Amino acid sequence: MEIEQLLILVKPDGIKKSLTGNILTKLSESRMVIIGAKIVKVSRDLAEAHYCHLKDKLFFNELLDYIRGKIYGEPWDRVLAFVYQGEDAVSRMRKIAGATNPEEADHVSIRGSYGRITTKGVYENVIHCSSDPSEAAREIKLWFKPEEIVKEIYPVKKIVVEKE
Ligand code: IDP
Numbered sequence: 001m002e003i004e005q006l007l008i009l010v011k012p013d014g015i016k017k018s019l020t021g022n023i024l025t026k027l028s029e030s031r032m033v034i035i036g037a038k039i040v041k042v043s044r045d046l047a048e049a050h051y052c053h054l055k056d057k058l059f060f061n062e063l064l065d066y067i068r069g070k071i072y073g074e075p076w077d078r079v080l081a082f083v084y085q086g087e088d089a090v091s092r093m094r095k096i097a098g099a100t101n102p103e104e105a106d107h108v109s110i111r112g113s114y115g116r117i118t119t120k121g122v123y124e125n126v127i128h129c130s131s132d133p134s135e136a137a138r139e140i141k142l143w144f145k146p147e148e149i150v151k152e153i154y155p156v157k158k159i160v161v162e163k164e
Contacts (some may be wrong), residue, residue, distance in 0.1 A: 012069030
């Protein structure tokens with residue numbers, strides 16, 4: 001299996017609902033390692049670049065307001081950004097995150113447990129999770145400077161053994 005990296009964002013609704021602890025606990029079931037973490041007040045440029053594949057969608061402006069926390073105001077206008085690394089990380093984390101539409105997501109997934117659809121029709125789905133390895137690489141470059149990411153980590157197995 002490939003060792004992959006991916007970007008996870010706890011979106012503003014996740015922070016506002018005090019779900020960060022629950023979300024990180026669920027993600028930790030994957031036994032992936034966090035190699036980057038920070039809180040980010042998302043600029044319009046960053047939001048547009050992150051969601052460039054959706055720029056023609058009718059909900060694009062609402063989506064930008066959502067990821068920037070504009071619809072919640074201070075102090076909820078920020079996200080927590082993480083880089084995770086591990087074996088087959090993208091598909092395993094996507095499974096824990098759940099489907100994009102929270103109403104269709106598995107009810108034990110993060111999005112199925114905590115997401116909803118806003119009155120403006122945006123899927124308020126609590127976290128972002130990179131969709132494939134090449135998209136993950138693009139997103140990590142967008143959100144993190146190289147020096148913000150831990151370079152050398154122990155093999156995951158060794159970390160787990162040391163913890164136990
Ligand atoms: P993903 O977040 O599961 O990778 P994307 O298609 O990249 O899915 O969509 C980015 C975000 O845009 C979603 O997480 C969700 O918040 C919102 N979104 C996507 N599709 C729709 C839609 O059809 N209606 C409303 N919001 C949507």
